[in-house]
Amino acid sequence: MKSFDNSVVTITGGTGSFGSTMAVNLLEKGVRQINIFSRDEAKQDEMRRRFNDERLRFFIGDVRDADSVAPAVRGADYVFHAAALKQVPSCEFFPQQAVKTNVLGSDNVIKTAAEAGVRSLVCLSTDKAVYPVNAMGMSKALMEKTAQAFARNFPDSDMTVSVTRYGNVMYSRGSVIPMFVNQLKSGKPLTLTDPEMTRFLMSLAESVDLVEYAFLNANPGDIYVKKAPGATVEVLARAVASLLGNDDPEIKVIGSRHGEKMHEALLSSEEIAKAVDEGDFFRVPLDARSLQYELYFDEGSSKPPLAEDYTSLSTQQLNVDETKELLLKLPEMREIVKELS
Numbered sequence: 656m657k658s659f660d661n662s663v664v665t666i667t668g669g670t671g672s673f674g675s676t677m678a679v680n681l682l683e684k685g686v687r688q689i690n691i692f693s694r695d696e697a698k699q700d701e702m703r704r705r706f707n708d709e710r711l712r713f714f715i716g717d718v719r720d721a722d723s724v725a726p727a728v729r730g731a732d733y734v735f736h737a738a739a740l741k742q743v744p745s746c747e748f749f750p751q752q753a754v755k756t757n758v759l760g761s762d763n764v765i766k767t768a769a770e771a772g773v774r775s776l777v778c779l780s781t782d783k784a785v786y787p788v789n790a791m792g793m794s795k796a797l798m799e800k801t802a803q804a805f806a807r808n809f810p811d812s813d814m815t816v817s818v819t820r821y822g823n824v825m826y827s828r829g830s831v832i833p834m835f836v837n838q839l840k841s842g843k844p845l846t847l848t849d850p851e852m853t854r855f856l857m858s859l860a861e862s863v864d865l866v867e868y869a870f871l872n873a874n875p876g877d878i879y880v881k882k883a884p885g886a887t888v889e890v891l892a893r894a895v896a897s898l899l900g901n902d903d904p905e906i907k908v909i910g911s912r913h914g915e916k917m918h919e920a921l922l923s924s925e926e927i928a929k930a931v932d933e934g935d936f937f938r939v940p941l942d943a944r945s946l947q948y949e950l951y952f953d954e955g956s957s958k959p960p961l962a963e964d965y966t967s968l969s970t971q972q973l974n975v976d977e978t979k980e981l982l983l984k985l986p987e988m989r990e991i992v993k994e995l996s
């Protein structure tokens with residue numbers, strides 16, 4: 656049985672919102688050491704001071720540089736690969752950089768971890784990798800394919816590589832909720848790209864639950880998705896405003912940004928057709944067929960049943976009151992509401 660107790664864990668991109676939350680969780684579970692790997696020395700210094708825990712070790716480097724990854728995974732039992740370029744507009748303007756970090760960098764992490772004897776590696780992906788229309792989603796889709804190719808090409812490896820896919824994380828760095836809060840506090844109108852645009856709603860704690868579930872249950876090449884509700888951006892904006900005491904906020908529609916989708920998908924219809932429903936999660940097993948396509952041409956294969964994509968529109972839709980209830984589960988929102996009361 657896998658356990659974090661007395662283990663060594665590496666988190667790439669470890670100074671981000673996910674990395675910090677996962678580090679807290681791992682420390683509570685009794686890890687021996689957490690290796691925080693990232694490029695930003697200022698964020699590492701802030702995190703070192705905030706945690707003040709000798710079990711955290713910090714490694715400066717970039718996933719693009721395999722030599723810098725090696726010291727951070729040496730001796731590690733498990734790796735959570737969260738390092739990525741995540742901002743959709745930035746990747747639209749600099750797609751080559753998205754490829755270098757999200758695809759080639761992920762390949763470096765996977766190969767280096769395998770060489771170091773890591774037992775399990777979970778790669779963090781995004782809903783934007785499904786039917787990708789932007790460079791960020793395309794690079795993340797190729798990251799997923801890179802992870803699955805390792806599982807397919809090295810079936811005897813001692814390292815289990817799996818993928819988790821989730822939507823926007825509420826109140827994570829760069830997300831829309833802190834922007835709404837700042838606009839409301841400044842007396843400015845709430846800026847919406849498109850009021851009817853929908854997004855999945857998931858907390859940082861739930862993203863950690865998803866990654867842990869994959870770590871504990873994955874077979875090589877599995878993709879895991881956590882079921883999540885959705886809401887329009889207008890509902891989300893009005894819910895945030897209502898919690899801050901404004902039930903009729905001024906809203907300004909500014910139009911979609913570069914590469915944005917109206918609705919995000921966590922699973923395609925093809926994936927839903929073969930997914931295993933595991934309660935709060937979907938598991939999409941690896942297609943481990945060989946390159947001997949003539950076997951399937953000669954013998955045929957069953958046609959997958961028709962299914963609907965699992966999207967932020969097809970999932971459970973929350974109204975304003977339900978979204979407020981969900982938002983109040985976030986420590987940051989509870990603190991803001993407390994300050995205003």
